Amino acid sequence: MSLHLRLLSVFYLLAASVHALPAATRSHTDPASRSSNPSFSASSLAAISLDPNYQRDSCVSATKLFGDRVFWVCRDTIVLTDQSLNDEFANPGVTSGFVSSTGSWSNQTSGGAAGPLLVPPPSGQGQQQATSSYQYQLTQYGGDIATTAYVPYADDECNSDGNQAGTGAPCSNNGTRVPLWPDSPPYVTQVASDGSVTAWLYLRRPLIKGLSIQNFEPPGSLYYIYWPSNDGADTLPLIGLVNEEFFPEGSFTYGDYGGVVDTAGEYLYLFGQSLYTDSQGNQPIALARCPVDSPANNRTYEYYYNDGTWSSVQPSVNDTSAFISAGAGGQGTYFYSSYLGQYVWLGQLANSLGLQVAVSVAPEPYGPWSAPSVIAILPASEYGPTYSVAAHPEMSSNQQEIYLTYTRQVYWNNNADNSDRTFYENPLWHMTWN
């Protein structure tokens, strides 16, 4: 589990309620000429998103619906026994497992088009402590209760004896870990006429020890996801490793920071972020693209340089001519909004394990991206940071709305025993663009 996150100091104790920040007025008729960032006119807590069998850290969702459903991938997941939070905390050792990632479905209404299917939390379900303060639940489900990580471990990723957290030998010899954490959505590049879906997951793969990164120029892996459309409702999409070092050591892991298919459906644009921090505390971002029909073929990739050119030459992670401004630097999501008439990045400020949601917009995926501004503040954790802001544009019933999730940590049993033990909640928020 992300114990390291629980051990971080408390960044944000205040701001227990959400405010949509004051809106700048602007015209909807000519989005291209807008001089200020968009803002939200309304925001409300829609539901808790939850698979009752799991305690999950951060979740993201694929960029398009698979049939009429949302496909989620989540980072570190504690597999509960009998859906019991008490067992997790009161009876250590009773939880059934811990894996680096899990997948899930969630249902939409009306064939997908009318937004997420929200239900009152079922009374017979576990995790009542987590659901009790929510009127509605977005139920995540599917797959057998996880015994293996959804993102598969390769033989040299510290998975000895089937270890599914990347903490097995040889990492266990020195306390390191290969965390296969999906940081950004599976990018859907094809929905075939029979409804089958092809998507891609890019994953930066450092070695860590606690929170501390051991290799700042790690390789990046590419995974292929395929859903045949006629599988049973519980079956998760297939996933396979394309190449463990698709982006070699010393390069950016394009796609791990974010990505978006352009409106023409021509290119998949992929953002990567360096693990190095510059003197202003920013981690540089770079951009690549490939034709939507060839993400597995590294020879089809082009790399963006900040003189406005594309090249087949892949820059090193230290090559300042590849650095661009795109987003605010913390976790977020890129997508196109036809309501705003712009590409949008929604996410967190750099170095902010925080509850501030920032926005940046651009006319093209390669920019220019507007200077990010904070447009919403989400309820803080009761203890520890809030993080992993993710937007879910595929869930919207109309383009003026956008759903967001994030992770907050809530005290188990109201911290009655002063143990500071927390469980994870992934609230689902509904935002309306101004």
Ligand SMILES: *[C@@H]1O[C@H](CO)[C@@H](O)[C@H](O)[C@H]1NC(C)=O
């Ligand atoms: C989701 O929809 C499927 C049918 O596509 C249904 O079998 C399943 O019970 C639904 N699950 C939830 C949690 O709504």
Ligand SMILES: *[C@@H]1O[C@H](CO)[C@@H](O)[C@H](O)[C@H]1NC(C)=O
């Ligand atoms: C720890 O072990 C891993 C896996 O064998 C290895 O890659 C790494 O270099 C080691 N790190 C240290 C600090 O010894």
Ligand SMILES: *[C@@H]1O[C@H](CO)[C@@H](O)[C@H](O)[C@H]1NC(C)=O
């Ligand atoms: C593509 O990947 C192969 C190895 O997988 C590598 O040898 C080759 O140099 C790469 N080509 C480009 C253009 O990155």
Ligand SMILES: *[C@@H]1O[C@H](CO)[C@@H](O)[C@H](O)[C@H]1NC(C)=O
């Ligand atoms: C990149 O820069 C860092 C310092 O920021 C340095 O430690 C590292 O060796 C550099 N890597 C390469 C490949 O030049």
